Amino acid sequence: MQIFIFSKKNLFFSFFIICIISIILFSSLSFAANFYNTNISPSNFTEDISNITKQKEKIAYLTFDDGPSLVTPKILDILGNENVKASFFVIGKYVEAHPEIVKRAYEEGHYIANHTYSHNNSILYKSSESFVNEVKRTDLLIGEAIGVEGYCSLIFRFPNGFMSPKYKRQKKEAVNLLSQMNYAYIDWNCLNNDSVKKYSPSQLLDNLKQSSKNKDTLVILMHDTKDVSNSSLALEDSIEYLKSQGYSFRNFYSLVDDLK
Template sequence: MKYKNNIFVKTVVLMCIFFMTINPNVVFANNSKHNLNDDLQKDNKKVIYLTFDDGPSKLTDKFLDILKENNVKATFFLIGNQIEDNEQVVKRIYSEGHSIGLHTYSHKYRKIYRNGDSFIDEMNKSNEIIKRVTGKESHLIRFPGGSRKHLNKRFLEKLHNNKFKIYDWNIQAPDGINPKIPPYKLVKEATKDPDKHNPVILLMHCDYMHKNTCTALPQVISYYKSHGYEFEPITENTDEVYFPIKTNKASSFLEKLFKN
């Protein structure tokens, strides 16, 4: 009888877990110390970190012209294999006071996300090139596509052991989905509900395809300036900000339940 009761209890638990998994918010918990659900800016200062992915390219110079005209500093997460033909652009990014981050060497998902070591090797390879060009290395990293599907506690610890700091985003212009989206739509999305986030970490792109992003940029800058935001580059001292780490509580619970 005791054995049957035990089987019944386990069956009920399994059924509950099955239905809980239909809603990921029930099963998964946030284990991130600095994540995009946290309010990192505790004072009244309104800050925006303007960030650009997928450079450098010939078009990046036009982005730099706009930033210079508006006296704004930004952060560029660069792809290592694009630097060789654009070294002067990288030198300009650095000399004009912008921050440089790592966005892997190849940006090829199958390669960089093969395993943790492959990801770190890509970042290190890109870092070596940036150090050669600018004389300074960087530990600021951004996952291609964001960290959401790739970051767990063990990998986070490994990245920290390699001195890397992660920066995702909380607002984005959808130019990464389609670079041909009209500028007015990019402006609309890039300025959508910024009061929900402080600091704002805005994701845009600056490779050769993103002419519409370049057109939209002055309006984006004007909007945030008119709403009292200060533009700052991400530095080694900036608190890292990444998407919540999702841990499946059901797995550890089942392990304990059925270990005997």
């Protein structure tokens, strides 16, 4: 059995094989470690995101749009007290204004997702370049705020939502651009209508009760902006209500973590 004889030649060959295996292992480990700061996202992720509300489990994904603002820290305090992790769809120009708030949200375990740089549809849909720039610039600013170079948020939400009839044709084109950049987009299936800006905290809670009725997995739209700050006043009661209805809370890390 010549093969088991440790000649110099065999030793060199074994060393060579070990080196190759180490290089392969090391590369795959660094791929995993760098997942958040690359543009790589396995294709089933987009599918998981679009099917999220079809799950039959009682899970609530709280999402806050249009921040960060001075209301965001109040929301973070409540989420912390309630031990709930949420997802924030941030606007790039406000990330620029309040990077420390985004950093705090990220460090407290909340998911930071992309909601364009300007939230201005006429700039966003001016051209393909403009759309791509709005997305990438926002992730760049998030990365700078949280100290993660090359941060890729992977999840995008259209201003006014994909489902709204505004800019329908442009949004369909934008979906292709998002998929080329390996982003998934998501709307919501439950809301308290805080953006209408006329409801008291107790009315917001009633709206949420109505909107969540007979639904299993909820993706809930709220806003963490100054002019819609009543959502922060209704938040504690809203979380307590959802808990009493048997919902557990998750953020989008639960989907991203499945990929690792």
